[in-house]
Amino acid sequence: DVRANQPVIGIVGNIREWKGQDTVARALVDITKVHPDVVCFFVGAATEGDRSYLEHIQATLRDAGIERNARFTGFQENVAQFTALMQVVVHASVQPEPFGMVVLEAMARRKPVVGSRAGGIIEMVVDGETGYTFPPGDAATLAAHLVELLSDPAKAARMGDRGYDRLVRDFGVDHYMHDLHAAYQAIFSGRQVPIGVPLADGGAA
Numbered sequence: 219d220v221r222a223n224q225p226v227i228g229i230v231g232n233i234r235e236w237k238g239q240d241t242v243a244r245a246l247v248d249i250t251k252v253h254p255d256v257v258c259f260f261v262g263a264a265t266e267g268d269r270s271y272l273e274h275i276q277a278t279l280r281d282a283g284i285e286r287n288a289r290f291t292g293f294q295e296n297v298a299q300f301t302a303l304m305q306v307v308v309h310a311s312v313q314p315e316p317f318g319m320v321v322l323e324a325m326a327r328r329k330p331v332v333g334s335r336a337g338g339i340i341e342m343v344v345d346g347e348t349g350y351t352f353p354p355g356d357a358a359t360l361a362a363h364l365v366e367l368l369s370d371p372a373k374a375a376r377m378g379d380r381g382y383d384r385l386v387r388d389f390g391v392d393h394y395m396h397d398l399h400a401a402y403q404a405i406f407s408g409r410q411v412p413i414g415v416p417l418a419d420g421g422a423a
Contacts, residue, residue, distance in 0.1 A: 219289075220257055220303055225368045228259030229308040230297055230320045233290075235271050237262075238310030238334060243275045244357035245364065247282045252365045256287055261300045263293035301327055305374055306367050309333035312354040318342070325385040330377035332363045342389075348381035 220226055227249075231237045239260055246258050264272040272290075279285045291300065297320075301307060307324035309315075314337030321342045324331050331349035333339040343349045350367075352359040367374040 221255075225253050225256040225305060226259070226303050227256065227306045227308060227364055227368070228261060228300060228304045229310055230261045230301065230323075231311075232262045232268075233260065233264035233272050233275070234268050236311060236313040238312045238355065239275055240271070240278065241310045241312065241334075241355050241357050241360060242308055243278045243288070245361035246279065246284060246287060248358065248361035249364055249368070250282075250284050250287055253368050256368065257289060258287060259289045259291060259300050259304065261291045261294055261297055298323070298327070301329065304329060305371065306349075306364055307331050308360070308364070309339055310354075310360065311336060311339075313337075315339070322385060322389060325378075325381040325389075328375075328378035328382045330367055330374050330381060332360060332367070344380070344384065348377055348384055 229237075229239060229242050231239075233239055242258065242260070246256070249256055249258075260275075276285065276288075276290075279288050294300065301324060304324075307320070307329045309318055309321055309331060311318070311334050317338040318333070321331050321333060321339065325342075325348070331343050333343050333349065333351055334354040335351040336354050340351060343351055345351045350363040352363060367377070
């Protein structure tokens with residue numbers, strides 16, 4: 219139910235407090251003042267334990283009169299179909315996340331990413347080039363970045379292209395295997411693992 223040329227943003231991940239969907243909801247209040255027809259997808263399920271958090275998010279949107287701008291999809295097998303609709307992908311975790319695969323999936327689809335400045339996101343998103351970063355929980359800054367990119371589709375497209383190039387250059391299988399080999403060589407020889415070399419679990423040393 220998204221019209222052609224309608225601005226679309228979204229966040230992908232189970233609805234949990236540390237994932238920061240509340241930050242996105244608060245940002246949406248400001249975004250709709252500039253782009254009143256924007257649609258924001260919240261892709262992911264909420265467990266019974268997270269039900270009150272989901273209700274809090276929905277209340278924020280309802281109190282602002284913008285519940286029609288949000289789409290809660292619940293669990294989805296094919297997340298890519300939603301990412302494909304988005305002009306900008308948001309990563310809003312309020313706690314450091316070592317390596318968000320959602321970010322790489324967005325980069326693979328040439329989508330700019332606006333992500334919270336914590337954990338692995340600061341190594342994945344080049345601020346001002348492939349997207350933007352913002353302080354965790356800072357809804358005003360998140361909104362400002364999203365308004366800018368929705369207002370300048372050409373800039374958003376350029377950032378998405380740069381993100382794709384970065385994905386191929388720095389996060390491809392060959393690059394990963396080279397760095398992983400270097401990490402194991404360092405471990406077996408008793409040397410310190412080089413900073414930034416990925417560990418086997420997808421984190422960073």
